[in-house]
Structures are given as structure tokens and as C-alpha cells.
Amino acid sequence: MSNNKGLNKIFSFFGKKNEEQEELEVQPVYISELTKAVQEAMWMSTEEEQKQAFRLLADKLEDDLSDIDNLSQIEQADYFQNGGFVFAMLGDNEKAIEYYSRTIDISGDSAYAYLGRASAYRNLEEFQKAVIDYKRAIVMEPDNADLYCHLGATYLRMGVLDEAIANYDKAIEINPYSAVNIAGRAAAYLANGEPEKALSDYDEAIDLEPFDPELFYGRANVHFLNKDYAKVIADCDEAIEINPSEGKYYYIRANALLESGNIEEAIDSYTIAIEHEPQASLFYYGRGQAYVAKGEKDKALADLEKCKTLDETNRQQVEEIINKMNMN
Template sequence: MSRVSALSLFAIVPLILLLSSASMSRADDAQSPDLSAADAAFDSGQYAKAYSLYNASAKDGVLGYEAQVGVARCFMEVKQYTESESAFDEAIKLDDNRFEAYAGRGMAKWLQDKNKDAIVDLQRAIEINDQSVDGWLYLALSNQSLGKHDDALKLFDKAVALDDQRWFSFFQRAKTHLALDDPAAAIADYTRAIEINPNNTNAHRQRAIAYQQQEQYAEAIADINQRLAVLPLDTDSIEIRAEIYQASEELLMSARDYSALIGMNTNVPESLKSRGGCYMELELYQASIDDYLAASKLAPDQWTYANLATCYEYLDEYEKVDGFYTEALKLDPEYELALVWRAYARQRLKRFTEAKADYLAALKAGADDDPIALGNLSWLLSGCPDETVRDGRLALELATKANELYEGKQAWVVDNIAAAHAELGDFDNAVTWVQKAIELAESEEEQADIRTRLELYQNKQPARIE
């Protein structure tokens, strides 16, 4: 992935710091050309003019070291990184003991994602001048890009120790802290970056993400609002704020931001899905259905179909639940959740043979450690009115495993153990287990339901699905 677009917001300042005319040491001999006009043009942002002036200093068609570096940095500032790298090559041919050209070429390589090559140049720059902040900084960035975050952190520490007034060093070290799952340290570094450069709204945006990871939602919202006060149409920040609101369960505010993104025609399918999720949590099921349906037409996937099925389940429309889980399974035939809950829908629709087949397929696909799947299938195998579906021994095995997974704390699973014993004709154990289920029940309504089965077992009758 090219780093050009990713760095366009904040990379220019460090580039100028590295290769500004003030940082260049001029040869102190009479043959060194006067490049002050070229340097002045460069420092004022007139890169085309500076480029021409540096080239005009050539003697017999050959540029000196400083002029060659000047040409290279002009290319870099206009994001022509390949040309910049080549120009630094020429500078190094003229003098291979100057750190500026190695550091600059390393940076140009890093900007082209040539990180391993960049590291070689940046290490050479540091060998020549171990006080080069930029050498340490961009060596850290190259390691960061390679995912070597522990190494990168040590290198960022070195750069910060040499110069603790560069916001960019703190900003990038914060990214490494996040990669190392240390949001508190990231927050501290983003805070320091903001102190050095208060107008750096990008640091506010990134600190908001770190605060979100810490579940400090008020601080996260305050930071992202700082960013949006300056850039109100920054869709990335609007999306981040929507996610923060959703994580903090401010669902209406989250839905508002997703609506804004949809209105701005930004990432519409995902925004529809996310807003649909907010509406589902708010129990606005028809609004959720509308969003998921619209999203499924733009970018269908199994999860959107599953969410549609979930909405219809809340509305007790099980034919539609069946239909949308079927659509999900067309895209992913081994989607465990879809198999389990389509089975439940078919059970509710009294299509017991199909329900059993779905449950068994779900276990084969990997749901054999899902206590809900195990428990639901156990109840079907114990209580199904269709004797060709029932299997008391397998029901007892599945219910026992589900109970172990729940550590014996779920009344409905213990109730299923009782039902399996009853199906096997062991009514004494059925009574024992159903009494345990009554003790575990969390509401009077649940207790009353379970007692209906206690009466059946006391009368030597198995339970049946109605």
C-alpha cells in the first residue's frame, strides 16, 4: 500500500525539518557554489523555482553535493519519491560520508514502502551522525511499517530523547503504543503532540480512538468534536464518532451520524448496516429491516441476511426468519449461527425433520461447543411430537454437555436434562433434574413453566413440544 495519501496530512513538516537549508552543512571552500537563492526559494515553498536554481549551479553539467541534495528534496516535497531517491543516489556518489543523503534516501524509500532498503540507509545515516533525530525517527517508522513494534518503540524513544519538541515523533510513537495494546501510553503521547502543536486536529482524532479503547467515551467524543469543529465534513471522523456513540450505547446519536454519512454518500452499505444495528438495539425493528434490506441490495453478505432474520425473529415472523437465514447460507453453507437459528425457526414452524437436520449440520460445522445449539437440539430430540425425530440417548448426551459448558447455572438446560431422562423412561431422574431447574429459574414465570413438566414426570409422562 502506498503511503502517499496516508501521509499527506502530516508528513511535510518532518521532511522539511530533515532537509531544510539550515540543517545542511556547506563545504567551506571557495569552489562551493552560492545556493542561498535556491535555499530561500525552497524554504518559501517555491519548489519549481528552487529546482531550477539548484540545477543552474551545475559546473560543466555536474551538480555539487549540496545542489544534488537540494534537487532530491524538491522532488520529495512534490511527492515524486522515485525521482527523489535517484537524486539522492547521485548525491551519495559525490560524497558517501554525509548523513543527509543517506537519511533522505532512506526516507524516500520508506515513502515507497521499501522498508528493508530504507533501514539500511537510515542505519548508515546514524553511523555517520548518531545525533540525527530524523535518522532515528525514520528508522523507527520503517520498523513500525514492518510490524516490528517493539524495535520501533525503542527507536522512537531515542528520537524523542534527542529532541522532545517534535510533535510528529510523539504522534508516531503513539501509533506504536496502540499497536502494542497500550492505549494509555498512546493517549499520553497524543496529548504531548497536541501540546507542541495545538492545531494538530489529526492527533485529536487519533487520541479519540485511544480513549475509545479505554472506554473513556466522554473524552473520546470531546476529541473527535475538536477535529470536526475544524473539518466538519471529515467523513472518517464522523464515522469514528458514530462508532464511539454506538460503543457507549448512545444509539440515537450514533444513528444520527450514520445518517449523515449516508446523506454524504460515504460508505453507504456499511453505514446502512451500522445504522440498522443501532435501530435493532433500540428495538426499532422495522427501521432496522429497512436499512438491512437496502444494504443487502448494495453489498449482500451473510451477516446482513442474518441480522434481517434476527429482526424478523423479534417480530415472530418465522417464515421470513427461515428465508433470510437461507439466503445467508447460500453465501456461506457452513455459517454456524445461521444453521442454529434457522433450525430454531423451523422448529417453531413445526418443520421438525428440517430443524433436526439443520442442528446436526451446525454441530458438524463447529457448533458442537455451542451450548445453545446443544440445548435446543436436545429439547427437539426429547420433546418432538414426531417419534422419527426423537432420540433420547443423544438428547441426554447433548444436554449434559451443554450443562457442563454453562457450569450447571442455566435452568433451561437443566430442564432439558430432565426432558431427556423422561424420554428414556427414567422419570425418577427426570423429577430430580426438573426440581433443580425450578430452583435455578430466575423468574416466577419461568418457574411456572417448568412446573408444568414436573407434573408430567410425576405422572410418568414425557414432555412434548406443543
């Protein structure tokens, strides 16, 4: 289920093998046709092809459900476990929970099913249920760093930062070479008001995965908090070079440019961000603020009104800015 368990899981025994071990080793590993189909879907070359493959699998799973009683217990567990994954990949978290729950009812000892159901609960922001399932999976696989990482991410979203950091610590203890584990702890440190520790973790994560744009974006957020705007821009430029189609990289870059007084460049960067994500209300808010700073009232009003239209939660703040502009 996981490759994040450390070398102790790879080399479990050295020495002469007895006849029973020799016999066990030559037994073929059973992989169901459904598992093969799921793997083939994962290997599709484009995201759209992958989604289409999973949609077809989901339809077949639902069509074949009426024949489930004709399958053995092992086949049923395999059916529902793969089904949970398929629906999770399609973003249907409720259906994923339903299928993973059937797996658990049948087998009762699948850490993978608990992990899958926990992740679906987390996506639905049912965090307490997610925590319970992650902990159940950990009881079954206490040396699986991925499980602690997922649990840490859940606590981070809950705002329970001490628990988030503790679980990331455990994940890193098991696998100190995972940039995901280290970057997760960095995000928890940042949320906990410990930017120096966050910065140190992001530095280490980037050393491990120098082509992950999200790591540069994460570190840019720390630099922004520290008001080190030149470093924000540099990290965003690195992220953009790796993935030039992600709007948020241009957005935080634009924020840093605006804070640095580079208004024209900030407007350009906000504009690119909007081109990539035209429904992101904060991008219009940022560019509107830049237009305010530049003295272009009409353009500022247009962007701020657009921000208000896209996200009603910004209405009061945006209207205060608009009222101040109208008074001047």
C-alpha cells in the same frame, strides 16, 4: 501529516511577501529515497502487491540497521519513522513501537512518531500507553483533528465513553466535514446508550460519504437496537451493494430477517456471510438459530457444533441450546 485540520491551516497569510519569504518558498522540500519507496508501496494496485512491497522494505530496513551510525541525525529520524510505518502496515506492532521509539529518542518532537506509536499500542490493547502518546502528539499539534479522533477511538475501546465523546466533539469542532470524526462519535453515542444521537450522527456522516459501506453498517446497528428491522435490511443492502464481499453485512441483515420472521431468507443471508468468512463462529450460531426456528434439528446441531469448535467462549451457551433441542 494530516489533511484533517480545517481551512485555517491552508490560508495562513495574505499580503505582500518579503524577500526572505520569497527565498524560503523556492527552496526544494527534501524527501528521502526511503520516503519515496514507502509512498510507492502505498500506491501499489493490489493489497498483495502492497504487502510484498512493504515486506521487501522491512527486510532492507533490518539489513541496513547496522550502518545507522553513518547517517546524520535527520536521516536517522527519517529512517526509523518510515520504518515504524512499514512495520505498522505489516501488522508488526512491537517492531513498529521499537522504530517509532527510536525516532522519538532522536528527534523528540515528532507528532507523527507519537501518533504512530500510539496506534501500535492501541492495536496491542495497551490503551494507557496509547492515550499518553496521543496526548503528547496533541500538545505538538493542538489543531490536528485526526489526533483527537484517534484518542476518541482509544477511549471508546477502553469504554471511557465520556472522554471518547469529548474528543470526537473536539475533532468535529476542528473539522466538521469529516465523516470519520462524526461516525466515531456516533459509535460512542451508541455505546453510551444514546441511539437517537448516534442515528443523527450516522445520517450526517452518510450525507458526507454516501459510498462508505461501514457508515450504512453502523447505522444498521442503531436500527437493530431500535428494532426497526426493515431499516436494518435496507441499510445492509446499501452496504452490500457498495462492498458485496463483507460477511458482517450479511450477518446483521440475516439477524434482522430472522427477527422479522423471514426464516428462509435469513438462512440464505447467513449462508452468504459464512461463504465470505468461514471462520466466523457467530455466523454459524446465527444460522443454527435459524435452523432451530425452522425445525431442521440436524442442520441446527451441525452449525452450533461448528460455532462451539471455532470459539470456545460460546461453549456454555451453545451447549444449553443443544441440550434443549435434544430434550424435545
